[in-house]
Amino acid sequence: MSHAPQTPLLDRVRTPADIKSFSDSELRKLADELRAETIAAVSRTGGHLGAGLGVIELTVALHAVFDAPRDKIIWDVSHQSYPHKILTGRRERMHTIRQKGGLSGFTKRSESPYDPFGAAHSSTSISAALGFKVAADLGGDSPVGHGDSIAVIGDGAMSAGMAYEAMNHAGDLGRRLIVILNDNEMSIAPPVGAMSRYLSRLYAEAPFQDLKEAAKGAVSLLPPPFREGAKRARDLIKGMAVGGTLFEALGFSYLGPIDGHDMEQLLPVLRTVKARADGPVLIHTITQKGKGYRPAESAPDRGHARAKFDVATGEQKKAPSNAPSYTKVFARSLIDEASRDSRICAVTAAMPDGTGLDLFGERFPSRCFDVGIAEQHGVTFCAGLAAGGMRPFAAIYSTFLQRGYDQVVHDVAIQRLPVRFAIDRAGLVGADGATHAGSYDVAYLSNLPGFTVMAAADEAELVHMVATAARHDEGPIAFRYPRGEGVGVEMPERGVPLEIGKGRMIREGGRVAILSFGARLKEVLEAAEALEARGVAPTVADARFAKPLDRELVLTLAREHEALVTIEEGAVGGFGSHVAQLLAEEGVFDSGLKYRSMVLPDIFIDQAKPEEMYAVAAMNAEHIEAKVLSLLGVAQVAGRRA
Ligand SMILES: Cc1ncc(C[n+]2csc(CCOP(=O)(O)OP(=O)(O)O)c2C)c(N)n1
Numbered sequence: 121m122s123h124a125p126q127t128p129l130l131d132r133v134r135t136p137a138d139i140k141s142f143s144d145s146e147l148r149k150l151a152d153e154l155r156a157e158t159i160a161a162v163s164r165t166g167g168h169l170g171a172g173l174g175v176i177e178l179t180v181a182l183h184a185v186f187d188a189p190r191d192k193i194i195w196d197v198s199h200q201s202y203p204h205k206i207l208t209g210r211r212e213r214m215h216t217i218r219q220k221g222g223l224s225g226f227t228k229r230s231e232s233p234y235d236p237f238g239a240a241h242s243s244t245s246i247s248a249a250l251g252f253k254v255a256a257d258l259g260g261d262s263p264v265g266h267g268d269s270i271a272v273i274g275d276g277a278m279s280a281g282m283a284y285e286a287m288n289h290a291g292d293l294g295r296r297l298i299v300i301l302n303d304n305e306m307s308i309a310p311p312v313g314a315m316s317r318y319l320s321r322l323y324a325e326a327p328f329q330d331l332k333e334a335a336k337g338a339v340s341l342l343p344p345p346f347r348e349g350a351k352r353a354r355d356l357i358k359g360m361a362v363g364g365t366l367f368e369a370l371g372f373s374y375l376g377p378i379d380g381h382d383m384e385q386l387l388p389v390l391r392t393v394k395a396r397a398d399g400p401v402l403i404h405t406i407t408q409k410g411k412g413y414r415p416a417e418s419a420p421d422r423g424h425a426r427a428k429f430d431v432a433t434g435e436q437k438k439a440p441s442n443a444p445s446y447t448k449v450f451a452r453s454l455i456d457e458a459s460r461d462s463r464i465c466a467v468t469a470a471m472p473d474g475t476g477l478d479l480f481g482e483r484f485p486s487r488c489f490d491v492g493i494a495e496q497h498g499v500t501f502c503a504g505l506a507a508g509g510m511r512p513f514a515a516i517y518s519t520f521l522q523r524g525y526d527q528v529v530h531d532v533a534i535q536r537l538p539v540r541f542a543i544d545r546a547g548l549v550g551a552d553g554a555t556h557a558g559s560y561d562v563a564y565l566s567n568l569p570g571f572t573v574m575a576a577a578d579e580a581e582l583v584h585m586v587a588t589a590a591r592h593d594e595g596p597i598a599f600r601y602p603r604g605e606g607v608g609v610e611m612p613e614r615g616v617p618l619e620i621g622k623g624r625m626i627r628e629g630g631r632v633a634i635l636s637f638g639a640r641l642k643e644v645l646e647a648a649e650a651l652e653a654r655g656v657a658p659t660v661a662d663a664r665f666a667k668p669l670d671r672e673l674v675l676t677l678a679r680e681h682e683a684l685v686t687i688e689e690g691a692v693g694g695f696g697s698h699v700a701q702l703l704a705e706e707g708v709f710d711s712g713l714k715y716r717s718m719v720l721p722d723i724f725i726d727q728a729k730p731e732e733m734y735a736v737a738a739m740n741a742e743h744i745e746a747k748v749l750s751l752l753g754v755a756q757v758a759g760r761r762a
């Protein structure tokens with residue numbers, strides 16, 4: 121059902137400057153309209169919903185009080201930035217969000233001057249805001265001028281080390297910096313950890329209903345300057361601040377908790393901070409993820425991300441699936457392995473649903489750990505578990521494992537510990553775009569001594585790779601698999617461990633061999649059919665391992681064919697580079713082998729459907745076919761692209 125809310129005030133807003141003349145009661149109404157508009161917009165496109173609904177009032181208040189783009193409003197993760205986009209000149213393009221050629225689902229510097237900093241991975245906002253502040257003080261160039269630096273960070277994002285590293289530095293520098301801790305007691309799943317409990321305690325000790333009156337008069341209550349000491353500030357603002365001791369110890373003035381949906385609290389507090397702050401200030405707002413839209417409020421993830429949906433019912437419009445998702449196949453296989461090996465345990469960094477570990481946790485609660493958004497800790501925690509005799513699986517998206525890379529090298533690889541990396545979302549993921557693409561793991565893992573690196577060609581292969589990893593005690597091992605559904609192959613009853621470093625022949629052909637690593641195999645087979653129809657039936661093999669390479673398979677294919685093409689869903693430096701290195705070392709190029717490596721191009725590919733992104737990368741079946749034909753010097757069919 122299409123839903124066009126009445127938005128008379130919002131209709132007057134082209135840029136945030138348009139709301140400067142709004143009265144406080146108009147700002148309250150604007151927030152209601154913005155909420156309805158956000159729900160309607162996401163219902164048409166799908167995307168991140170709950171987080172944006174939780175910061176509607178905060179978005180309006182920030183734009184009313186501060187002067188973006190001169191003042192830098194930096195949204196952490198930025199999945200909550202849809203309302204901000206609507207208020208900053210992008211309302212008319214919201215129907216394009218997360219689609220090819222459309223708006224990004226995150227803040228993006230190239231998209232708008234109102235997005236001073238791009239994000240999508242969490243917990244970067246305070247560091248970036250501090251950088252802006254210091255750049256301003258040092259007189260850095262800025263086409264829009266310098267103003268305040270404001271980081272808006274969620275309670276989930278607050279579990280990552282980077283946030284504390286930044287606060288530690290900010291407290292030391294002592295410069296004016298505004299951090300808004302948007303505490304909705306949710307990450308994607310319920311938040312975990314002592315920090316989360318600590319924040320809840322701050323709220324429990326001073327519920328904001330007691331603070332409403334104090335907040336109204338905040339201007340007169342807050343002392344100039346805030347930095348005269350946390351105790352003095354706390355005393356002077358009496359009921360408003362409740363000894364946010366951790367933040368104060370880090371050198372911040374702590375204000376809160378305040379009701380982040382109540383403009384009567386938000387506006388005066390922000391105005392006061394704008395007028396008076398002269399050091400780092402942390403404003404603790406309590407909000408509700410999914411606020412104001414019942415289907416989101418009542419969902420277990422509070423409407424974190426949604427497919428297109430019917431506004432009236434909240435019902436999502438999801439395409440029926442033909443095959444199980446890779447994530448579910450992984451989870452079921454791991455449960456199966458863990459039922460026979462009590463040393464197997466599993467670790468997720470705040471993505472229990474996304475990685476399938478919610479299922480594992482239901483079955484083995486004492487062997488499943490959600491460490492929060494803390495990939496670095498998660499990896500080293502696994503190293504410790506492995507050193508202590510357990511067999512941990514670190515289930516982390518390819519893109520987020522980037523954050524734990526030093527831990528992979530220093531804590532796992534160098535110590536040759538049997539940590540098993542289940543790398544979900546490998547390759548191009550679609551609507552989340554370049555920030556979430558799993559492009560680099562093959563390259564950054566295959567260069568590590570002693571690491572075993574596998575990629576699943578389909579969901580049945582994934583089952584075998586879980587079984588392989590479960591029995592691999594000789595050092596670290598990783599297996600990667602894409603986002604979404606499998607290809608619909610017949611599933612094995614149970615995983616059978618693969619021989620380490622051995623690939624498999626898929627079909628025998630003539631002049632050319634295509635050696636696939638990972639889930640492009642489906643496209644390779646489609647290309648092979650087309651090539652066969654053109655009289656150049658290729659040999660097709662599945663490498664399974666990027667490390668150790670199946671040297672025998674590679675060299676046989678190279679020596680028995682005129683041409684060899686490798687393909688992988690990853691950037692240069694991965695599987696194809698290792699194959700090329702082997703061929704060069706063995707002198708195979710000297711005998712005239714034609715070799716091409718199909719990898720992701722050296723660009724960041726913007727959001728689109730995965731197949732559209734792979735078209736940009738020239739890695740779909742038609743591109744494979746064209747690549748082979750051009751390599752063999754066979755004339756191509758008009759309309760087909762290489
Ligand atoms: C480094 C990193 N790990 C994991 C994620 C996936 N992720 C995106 S949003 C989110 C939850 C963030 O929670 P919070 O900061 O409290 O924001 P909320 O959604 O509650 O508004 C997670 C885990 C990420 N974006 N970045």
Ligand SMILES: CC(=O)[C@@H](O)[C@H](O)COP(=O)(O)O
Pocket residue numbers: 197199240241308425474545549552603
């Ligand atoms: C913002 C963020 O990082 C997550 O919400 C991400 O969009 C989830 O991606 P999946 O949908 O692939 O789990």
Ligand SMILES: [Mg+2]
Pocket residue numbers: 274275276277302303304305306307
């Ligand atoms: Mg949260």
